[in-house]
Amino acid sequence: MKVGDMVRHKRLGKLALIIKSDASGGVWSTPESGKVHRFPEFVWLDSGEIDSCYREHLEVVSESR
Numbered sequence: 001m002k003v004g005d006m007v008r009h010k011r012l013g014k015l016a017l018i019i020k021s022d023a024s025g026g027v028w029s030t031p032e033s034g035k036v037h038r039f040p041e042f043v044w045l046d047s048g049e050i051d052s053c054y055r056e057h058l059e060v061v062s063e064s065r
Contacts, residue, residue: 001040001055004064010057016042019050 001007005018020041039052 001060002064005060006062007042007058008061010059015045018042
């Protein structure tokens with residue numbers, strides 16, 4: 001998932017464009033598991049609102065490359 005990719009929220013079905021895919025969108029880690037969870041920033045195509053969520057809730061539907 002990279003900047004410019006079009007993504008679909010798996011549960012909501014809404015489309016968005018990734019605007020930040022690094023840790024700036026947010027990172028959360030659990031010391032117990034050692035896992036790092038990334039939260040990319042995106043803009044919803046229907047409302048123009050900037051948002052973020054756990055990256056596993058999104059699927060890439062069109063790559064920007």
